[in-house]
Each structure stands twice: as structure tokens, then as C-alpha cells.
Amino acid sequence: MNIQNALAALKEKFGYSSFRPGQEEVIQHLLNGENALAVMPTGGGKSLCYQIPALLMPGITVVVSPLIALMKDQVDALNQEGIAATYINSSLSCPEIDHRFAMAARGDVKLLYIAPERLDSDHFFNELAGLNVSMVAVDEAHCISQWGHDFRPSYLTLTETIAQLPSHPVVIALTATATRKVAADIRERLNIPTANEVNTGFARDNLSFRVIKDQNKDTYLLEYLKLNNDQSGIIYASTRKEVERLYHLLDAHDISVTYYHAGLSETERATNQEDWLFDRKQVMVATNAFGMGIDKSNVRFVIHAQVPGDLESYYQEAGRAGRDGLPSEAILLFKASDLQIRRFFIDQSDMDEEFKQNEYRKLHEMQQYANTQDCLQQFILRYFGQTGTEPCGRCGNCLDDRAFQDVTVDAQKVLSCVKRMRERFGKSLVAQVLTGAKTARVRELHLNDLPTYGLMSSQTQSHINEFIDFLVASGYLNQGGGQYPTLSVSEQGVAVLLGHAKVQRKMAVKATKTLPVAD
Ligand code: ADP
Numbered sequence: 001m002n003i004q005n006a007l008a009a010l011k012e013k014f015g016y017s018s019f020r021p022g023q024e025e026v027i028q029h030l031l032n033g034e035n036a037l038a039v040m041p042t043g044g045g046k047s048l049c050y051q052i053p054a055l056l057m058p059g060i061t062v063v064v065s066p067l068i069a070l071m072k073d074q075v076d077a078l079n080q081e082g083i084a085a086t087y088i089n090s091s092l093s094c095p096e097i098d099h100r101f102a103m104a105a106r107g108d109v110k111l112l113y114i115a116p117e118r119l120d121s122d123h124f125f126n127e128l129a130g131l132n133v134s135m136v137a138v139d140e141a142h143c144i145s146q147w148g149h150d151f152r153p154s155y156l157t158l159t160e161t162i163a164q165l166p167s168h169p170v171v172i173a174l175t176a177t178a179t180r181k182v183a184a185d186i187r188e189r190l191n192i193p194t195a196n197e198v199n200t201g202f203a204r205d206n207l208s209f210r211v212i213k214d215q216n217k218d219t220y221l222l223e224y225l226k227l228n229n230d231q232s233g234i235i236y237a238s239t240r241k242e243v244e245r246l247y248h249l250l251d252a253h254d255i256s257v258t259y260y261h262a263g264l265s266e267t268e269r270a271t272n273q274e275d276w277l278f279d280r281k282q283v284m285v286a287t288n289a290f291g292m293g294i295d296k297s298n299v300r301f302v303i304h305a306q307v308p309g310d311l312e313s314y315y316q317e318a319g320r321a322g323r324d325g326l327p328s329e330a331i332l333l334f335k336a337s338d339l340q341i342r343r344f345f346i347d348q349s350d351m352d353e354e355f356k357q358n359e360y361r362k363l364h365e366m367q368q369y370a371n372t373q374d375c376l377q378q379f380i381l382r383y384f385g386q387t388g389t390e391p392c393g394r395c396g397n398c399l400d401d402r403a404f405q406d407v408t409v410d411a412q413k414v415l416s417c418v419k420r421m422r423e424r425f426g427k428s429l430v431a432q433v434l435t436g437a438k439t440a441r442v443r444e445l446h447l448n449d450l451p452t453y454g455l456m457s458s459q460t461q462s463h464i465n466e467f468i469d470f471l472v473a474s475g476y477l478n479q480g481g482g483q484y485p486t487l488s489v490s491e492q493g494v495a496v497l498l499g500h501a502k503v504q505r506k507m508a509v510k511a512t513k514t515l516p517v518a519d
């Protein structure tokens, strides 16, 4: 089929004059009858990639989406454009579902939205198999991969379902969040040729990332919200309890705020969500239960009060800011101790060992993100496998104009201490040895006999901890997995120990006493 038809449909049905990056390529693959994967950032225009070919294909397009809350809106919007679409999910009665299937069988709809859970039922499959399905669109396709951050078992049934449909539909998978590994997994499971992955990158040019480290979070939040009191935003916290604590704190300071977590009643959740959606309340404090399928365009900031478990979730949650394309902020309030809590939860969970190691690895990436000196946007893009990009010029690190200081000597002290401790211990014990702490554990292990014991006694343990985080993030130290990760010296670190390389760090210039003004 000709791409000109697609362009005509873009103009006639949607009123747009040209395609966005990647759209044309994806649509061309589909019209050629080839499966394709579209990886595009939030707001990149993924929906049109299947909506337009759906109009041009003879049969029906089945859209699989986990966003049940959003289905009705999506379908209403299509109907308003004069496009015949409907949805089937658990919110509907049985007779209503039958009615909609009958409509689809008559050819009265072009797009049928369904929740993946539906596919688990034989009855449902038989109904579907009776339709002339030309295409299956798999939205939020990263949910199909166990390596992704949002794996959903019901997505696994998809592969089989599609293969068994007698009409042999073409398949389009779409996502805004996929590492190379996850993208490969999606392609394999859905039979998509490598060459048909259309990846426009993940960069969000209007988002500024920032990491705020080791500050009093409450104070920071209050100051930030007072300065931005006329803006809408989300604050993510890691537990229900913390959500409620922050809500009460902000509320007590007259900030226009509401909250959301899975422990609230359905009515409370709906009321609070709408207060925020319709700008009756500016700030939403929530757990990560909030946000999937929320389509609010004027969100100016997303602040994480605790570190999320992986960079994919972080980027997806942060990406809820600035869907309207206007400048917006994504801020992570970071404390190293938050990581320890997360490690504890992983350790206590009943996941198998391989899965635990994967979770630890993801957490480690998050820690690297919080401690890197590089451009934060670039760091994220690299994580998703997108290399060769320029520094963004907007993030906290790009704007950090503190001068580099040579910290080679301190780095050598830490690295040699790690070596002397035979690379068998973690950060806090290394810091104890370097500061010459007189703890029982140090004595038990005879670490006070090491030549590096007390070598940095003029510094505090928390300073050294932070310095070690920096050395890990910069690749001089390796940090193992597990709940108590051990430190070892990397190849790059060995070069520093041997005096072959220098270590530079951006540091706050210490306040000095002002000089007396001469008159
Ligand atoms: P995504 O699903 O990738 O987050 P959407 O499909 O919701 O993004 O599209 C985001 C917005 O961009 C929508 O308002 C959509 O109508 C608009 N859009 C998509 N494609 C085009 C285009 N070719 N020209 C202009 N606007 C477009």
C-alpha cells in the first residue's frame, strides 16, 4: 500500500500536515505487511503509528493496552474524529461485551482496544479469532519483557494468541522505555525483524534533570514549592506512610496539595486525582501507583523524594512532566541510605537469585546516576543504549559551574585502603578504617593494623562515604551486587594507584572568611 494514502489520512482524519520523526517509517513497514517496533519518547506520537494504518487496512486493528483507565478516553477521542473505535475491558457487563464483539464482527469498528488480561480467557480468544484482524498493536510493549521494570505475565500470552489468529495479522509494538536488552526481547517475542525497529531516541528536550544530594528533603521541598506555588507537579514517595507524612507536612505549610496511594478507598483516589487533574490542587504526593495512564499536559515538575528501584521507572515517572513540550523539571532527592533500604527489601523478597541480582544491578545504575558528574540526560540515554549524543546543557550537572579540583591523592588513599582490605568489604567499613574509627568490627578484623588505618582521620565518615560513591560512579571502584556490596579497584583505579591517571572532581568552594574591606 502507498504511503501517500497514509499522508492523506494524516491530513484528513487528524488534521496534521506532516509526519513526526519515525512515524512514516513505522507506517511503511506495516503497510508492507511487516512487523515493526516503534521506540519513541512520551509525546512522540506513537498512537498515530497504528491508528493511520488501521484506517487503511481492510480488517480490524486490535490494540492491546494495560491502561484500562485511559481506554475510554482514547476511544472517545477517536470517535470524535469520526473514527469507529471501541474497547472491551473488565469494566463492562457481559451483554455489553457481546454487543461490542458483534459490532466488530460486522465490521462496524476499525480499532478495538483490549486489556491484556482478556487474552487469558478461551472464550475471549474464540471471539477474537472469529474477527478479521488485520493488525495487532501492542502498546507499552516493554511489559512483555521480564528484564523490563514493569513486566506483566498476561503479556506473555500475547505471543501465542497472535500466532494462533487465523487472519495472520501484522504486529506493531510500541514503547517509550526500553533498554537494548528489553527491545531485543520484545522483537524476539513478537517476531519483529531487527531492521524494523524504528528508534527515534528517548531524549526529551524540554526536561531538565537534577539530583539534590544529602540535603534535608523536607526543607528542600518546602522551599521549592513556595517558589513554584503556581505550578502543577508530582512528588513521588516510596511508601504510603511517607506519602501521608509529606502530604500533612505540605498541607500544614499551606501548599495546595493532595495525595494518592493504593491504600485509599476508590472514592478518595478518584476525588484526589480529579482535584489535581483539574488544577483545584497543584501538587500531588503519591506512590508509584499513581501516574500510569494519567495524561495531564501542564505538569511542570516531578520530584522523587526517595530513589526509585531502577532508571527505567525513574525516566518514565519523571517523563510525566512537560508533556506539553514546555520547560519542566525532574528532580531526584537522593540519600545514600535510601539505597540501603531498597537493598534490604530486595534481600527480603522471595525472588529467585538471578532476579535479585538483576534488581541489585538496576539499583546500582540508579546510584551511578545520582553520583555521576556527566550530563544527566546523556547518562539516561546511554543507559537506554543511545550513544553519541551531546550534553543537554540544561541539567544540574551541565549547569554546575563549580571548578574541577584535583583529588588524586585522596583517591589513592581510598583505593589503596580497598586493596589492603583485600577487596572483601563494603563502603562503610572502608570509611571506618580510613577515618581510624575505633569500632568493635574494626578491631575484630584487625583492620586497625593496616597502614591505611586513620589515613584520612581529618575527614568525617560521611564525607568519605560520599567520596567513595563518587569514585564508584566515575568508574575507579567497582561495587558488587548483594545487600552489602563489596568494593574492588577497577582497571581505571589501578591506573590512579600507579600514578598514571589523575582524578578530577567538581567541588563546592569552601566558604572563606571575607577579607576586611580597605577604605
Ligand atoms: P505518545 O503515545 O508517543 O506519548 P501520542 O501518540 O499521544 O504520543 O501523541 C502526542 C501528541 O502529538 C498528540 O496530541 C498527537 O495528536 C500529536 N501528534 C502525533 N503525531 C503528530 C503529527 N504528525 N503532527 C502533529 N501532531 C502530532
Ligand code: ZN
Pocket (backbone or CB within 6 Å): 374, 375, 376, 377, 378, 391, 392, 393, 394, 395, 396, 397, 398
Ligand atoms: Zn545535561
